[in-house]
Amino acid sequence: MxxxxxxxxxxxxxxxxxxxxxxxxxxxxxxxxxxxxxxxxxxxxxxxxxxxxxxxxxxxxxxxxxxxxxxxxxxxxxxxxxxxxxxxxxxxxxxxxxxxxxxxxxxxxxxxxxxxxxxxxxxxxxxxxxxxxxxxxxxxxxxxxxxxxxxxxxxxxxxxxxxxxxxxxxxxxxxxxxxxxxxxxxxxxxxxxxxxxxxxxxxxxxxxxxxxxxxxxxxxxxxxxxxxxxxxxIGSPAMNLFTTTVRNGQLLIDGVARTGIAAPAGLAEGCVVRIGKRPEEIALDAAGPLSANVVNIEPTGSETFVELVMNGKPISMVMRSRPDFGIGATCSLRLDQGSVHLFDGVSGLRI
CATH class of the missing domain: 3.40.50.300 (P-loop containing nucleotide triphosphate hydrolases)
Incomplete structure (x- = not known):
């Protein structure tokens, strides 16, 4: 050895x-x-x-x-x-x-x-x-x-x-x-x-x-x-990345859509931050601030992989339960503050 x-x-x-x-x-x-x-x-x-x-x-x-x-x-x-x-x-x-x-x-x-x-x-x-x-x-x-x-x-x-x-x-x-x-x-x-x-x-x-x-x-x-x-x-399906901008202490997608995630202290107004969420960490929520369209559903037995598109960009979600919607449906999503990964929008380094 x-x-x-x-x-x-x-x-x-x-x-x-x-x-x-x-x-x-x-x-x-x-x-x-x-x-x-x-x-x-x-x-x-x-x-x-x-x-x-x-x-x-x-x-x-x-x-x-x-x-x-x-x-x-x-x-x-x-x-x-x-x-x-x-x-x-x-x-x-x-x-x-x-x-x-x-x-x-x-x-x-x-x-x-x-x-x-x-x-x-x-x-x-x-x-x-x-x-x-x-x-x-x-x-x-x-x-x-x-x-x-x-x-x-x-x-x-x-x-x-x-x-x-x-x-x-x-x-x-x-x-x-x-x-x-x-x-x-x-x-x-x-x-x-x-x-x-x-x-x-x-x-x-x-x-x-x-x-x-x-x-x-x-x-x-x-x-x-x-x-x-x-x-x-690392991870399959891959982590989802959402490009956001710091506005009044919040991270907003396209400067408008609220993510519900607070910006880390010290980040300047207008700073670009990428939010990372694993597919299993994205939740369906009728009152969620984000809306996406379902483009594919892949049942694997114990889990279901769901592919969505939000503002023209792909999102992956893993569900432990069986979905009650089909391809073409519109879903409301929530990004929890917990288990969130934040990366600098320019360098890509973890914040």
């Missing part, structure tokens, strides 16, 4: 800079997820940790040792890719032992490690099968088993569940988290799926445009997002 420290890490491709001074400290034995939209630099950062991409500036340390100039094989890491990359002519056991075979490890040692990894992952009955005889989930377990056999200081996962169906993704999320609890090894996991990040991580690093937006525990990011980007990226 080992900590991973990233200090002012920069990545350039020619004159184009794609990572702009990333700083992060990943503790020994921690499960950290890198999350963000496509093109934010999360896979590039993971590949830099692995040594598959050169670092253009800054430093990356594993276990207190700067690894900028070390090749991947000397970093004592193991990486699980989106593509399983299994050798089709080899058995499960041979695939799992491949790195040890290349290293010239004794057969008894290889067999012992393969058996231990197979036991952890439930692969013991499949050791003599070829990859073509396995399901997608079983192939992903073999790829993880190949990493476990190496006993690395750090596991790196690059969107390993992207090729699996929805049900299997949920199962594999649970299995990877259980694997982490059992091994206690540092794990860094890349995904664009914020639900994966929320359910698996000890801490999440949110990236956008090659910069770190926020680092924190899943519920910390959900309850106190540092800015409007994190507020909308």
């Amino acid at each position: 080992a900590s991973v420290t990233i200090q002012n890490a920069v990545k350039r491709y020619g004159k184009v800079e794609v990572l702009h001074g990333v700083d992060a400290a990943i503790r020994d034995g921690e499960f950290v997820v890198l999350v963000g939209p496509s093109g934010c630099g999360k896979s590039t950062l993971l590949r830099m940790i692995a040594g598959l991409e050169d670092i253009s500036g800054g430093a990356i340390s594993i276990g207190g040792r700067v690894v900028n100039d070390l090749p991947p094989k000397e970093r004592d890491i193991s990486m699980v890719f989106q593509n399983y990359a299994l050798y089709p002519h080899m058995t499960v056991a041979e695939n799992m032992a491949f790195s040890m075979t290349l290293a010239g490890a004794p057969k008894a040692e290889k067999d012992r490690r393969v058996r231990e990894a197979a036991e952890i992952l439930g692969l013991t009955p499949l050791l003599e099968r070829k990859p073509k005889e396995l399901s997608g989930g079983q192939r992903q377990r073999v790829a993880m088993g190949r990493s476990i056999v190496r006993s690395p200081q750090v596991f790196l996962f690059d969107e390993p569940l992207s090729n699996l169906d929805a049900k299997l993704r949920v199962q594999m999320r649970s299995e990877i988290k259980a694997l982490h609890r059992r091994l206690g090894t540092t794990m860094i996991y890349v995904t664009h799926d914020q639900v994966e990040a929320m359910t698996m991580a000890d801490r999440i690093i949110v990236l956008q445009g090659g910069r770190v937006e926020q680092i924190g525990a899943p519920l910390e990011l959900y309850d106190r997002p540092a800015n409007s980007f994190v507020a909308q990226f």
Whole structure:
């Protein structure tokens, strides 16, 4: 096991800079997820940790040792890719032992490690099968088993569940988290799926445009997002943002519609503030000050997702009860003062 420290890490491709001074400290034995939209630099950062991409500036340390100039094989890491990359002519056991075979490890040692990894992952009955005889989930377990056999200081996962169906993704999320609890090894996991990040991580690093937006525990990011980007990226459906103006100590939409939310002390008259409300925090109220039109209703069983439009802008609402209205209806809404998130209208930073 080992900590991973990233200090002012920069990545350039020619004159184009794609990572702009990333700083992060990943503790020994921690499960950290890198999350963000496509093109934010999360896979590039993971590949830099692995040594598959050169670092253009800054430093990356594993276990207190700067690894900028070390090749991947000397970093004592193991990486699980989106593509399983299994050798089709080899058995499960041979695939799992491949790195040890290349290293010239004794057969008894290889067999012992393969058996231990197979036991952890439930692969013991499949050791003599070829990859073509396995399901997608079983192939992903073999790829993880190949990493476990190496006993690395750090596991790196690059969107390993992207090729699996929805049900299997949920199962594999649970299995990877259980694997982490059992091994206690540092794990860094890349995904664009914020639900994966929320359910698996000890801490999440949110990236956008090659910069770190926020680092924190899943519920910390959900309850106190540092800015409007994190507020909308973490949580599904996304947080609603209402652009308001400070008028006489109140926050008004379009300078007229009352939100019922008082402006924080010290904000100047006319200042633009964005109010953030989670979909589950918006309430129907016949006497509510806001009016919106229903454009879609999605029942999921225990909850109902309702999409509305107010002044041409979309709003999402989650209802625990069954709605008594249909598409095209007009609803009155209330925004409670409680659980409100306020962001600067210019910088997007939390107020």
